[in-house]
Amino acid sequence: SFTTKDVVLKEERPKTLLLQKHSDYLASYGLNKDDYEYCMTEYLRMSGIYWSLTAMELMGQSHRMPKEDIIEFITSCQDSESGGVSASVGHDPHMLYTLSAVQVLAMYNRIDAIDVEGVVRFIKAMQQEDGSFFGDKWGEVDTRFSFCAVMCLSLLQRLDAIDVNKAVDFVLSCMNFDGGFGSKPGSESHAGLIYCCVGTLSICKRMDALHADELAWWLCERQLPSGGLNGRPEKLPDLCYSWFTMYQSTLTIKTYTTQSSLSMLNRIHWVDKKNLEQFILACQDAETGGFSDRPGDITDPFHTLFGLAGLSLLGNPSIKPVNPTYCMPQETIDRLKLEPQILH
Numbered sequence: 001s002f003t004t005k006d007v008v009l010k011e012e013r014p015k016t017l018l019l020q021k022h023s024d025y026l027a028s029y030g031l032n033k034d035d036y037e038y039c040m041t042e043y044l045r046m047s048g049i050y051w052s053l054t055a056m057e058l059m060g061q062s063h064r065m066p067k068e069d070i071i072e073f074i075t076s077c078q079d080s081e082s083g084g085v086s087a088s089v090g091h092d093p094h095m096l097y098t099l100s101a102v103q104v105l106a107m108y109n110r111i112d113a114i115d116v117e118g119v120v121r122f123i124k125a126m127q128q129e130d131g132s133f134f135g136d137k138w139g140e141v142d143t144r145f146s147f148c149a150v151m152c153l154s155l156l157q158r159l160d161a162i163d164v165n166k167a168v169d170f171v172l173s174c175m176n177f178d179g180g181f182g183s184k185p186g187s188e189s190h191a192g193l194i195y196c197c198v199g200t201l202s203i204c205k206r207m208d209a210l211h212a213d214e215l216a217w218w219l220c221e222r223q224l225p226s227g228g229l230n231g232r233p234e235k236l237p238d239l240c241y242s243w244f245t246m247y248q249s250t251l252t253i254k255t256y257t258t259q260s261s262l263s264m265l266n267r268i269h270w271v272d273k274k275n276l277e278q279f280i281l282a283c284q285d286a287e288t289g290g291f292s293d294r295p296g297d298i299t300d301p302f303h304t305l306f307g308l309a310g311l312s313l314l315g316n317p318s319i320k321p322v323n324p325t326y327c328m329p330q331e332t333i334d335r336l337k338l339e340p341q342i343l344h
């Protein structure tokens with residue numbers, strides 16, 4: 001028989017936002033350098049700092065983060081030869097961590113702390129003839145890296161450094177019949193990659209190229225009875241997909257519509273808000289603090305950011321406004337005078 005995989009929310013789940021617990025969780029994350037998970041995530045440390053700082057900014061708690069240590073860490077991770085930034089000292093520079101570093105410095109208003117020309121040189125060198133971008137010198141192409149490139153350069157006011165039209169053409173060549181996007185031409189649609197591709201079009205002001213209706217239908221189905229959203233058909237709901245899917249959202253009115261793109265497509269009011277909000281709140285851990293991918297799992301800074309950002313998009317007044325395209329505090333985007341496109 002046909003069964004929709006979903007989770008069942010328990011009666012004793014958290015029903016309110018445990019802000020103090022999340023602030024304490026992120027403030028202490030990484031203080032114990034011997035912590036197993038902390039050591040295991042050295043390879044994504046720069047992104048971990050972006051996820052933690054952004055979450056703390058949204059909670060108005062960023063004063064609890066070690067600002068000067070973070071800035072010093074970032075400068076020590078920039079490779080003088082390529083201009084790129086690595087996840088940790090001694091690791092290879094990569095687009096993912098170059099973006100995370102620039103996002104952190106933009107929030108701190110300390111872009112001056114790194115060699116901006118070096119970053120621009122690194123990103124420019126990653127663009128290929130077909131407009132696509134490598135992640136690093138090993139040459140993996142993925143639409144995630146197109147999003148990193150345009151987001152990073154726009155934060156530096158240097159989009160002029162790449163061929164924006166070719167970058168957009170490559171992203172559009174990854175659009176599928178379902179209106180979704182994959183990592184390369186012909187790859188299966190996936191909510192996280194749709195988020196990257198729609199975000200790229202938003203920054204390049206090419207949202208006109210979206211097949212919004214088909215995309216809408218595909219995203220409609222992402223919401224499940226539990227209120228949670230999944231990343232692909234037949235998958236379990238996952239908190240981070242609540243952000244990715246919330247972002248692309250549907251233009252088609254349906255009972256279950258998912259969010260986030262709705263914010264860009266300016267149709268957030270179509271979201272089954274109450275259901276999704278209760279799913280997100282259920283992903284909190286009242287003991288350790290933080291959010292997990294689904295109720296009862298281990299929490300981490302990655303899902304903690306997307307839980308708080310999702311609640312912010314849903315209009316929770318105790319969380320600061322988040323920009324849906326950059327996943328950064330709206331006040332930072334305003335200060336940089338950036339205006340990513342949303343559909344009206």
Ligand SMILES: COc1ccc(S(=O)(=O)N2Cc3cc(-c4ccc(C=O)o4)ccc3N(Cc3cncn3C)C[C@H]2Cc2ccc(O)cc2)cc1
Nearest residue numbers: 037041044047048049051096192238240293300301302303
């Ligand atoms: C635990 O296994 C993974 C798998 C992939 C990754 S990832 O770096 O490729 N990435 C981000 C990601 C991070 C975490 C995590 C744990 C602890 C920390 C500290 O900051 O962060 C956990 C998961 C995760 N994933 C994988 C994932 C999310 N939900 C379900 N899964 C299997 C996403 C993954 C891809 C990614 C997405 C967005 C983004 O901005 C960067 C990378 C990391 C850990």
Ligand SMILES: [Zn+2]
Nearest residue numbers: 238239240293
């Ligand atoms: Zn997840």
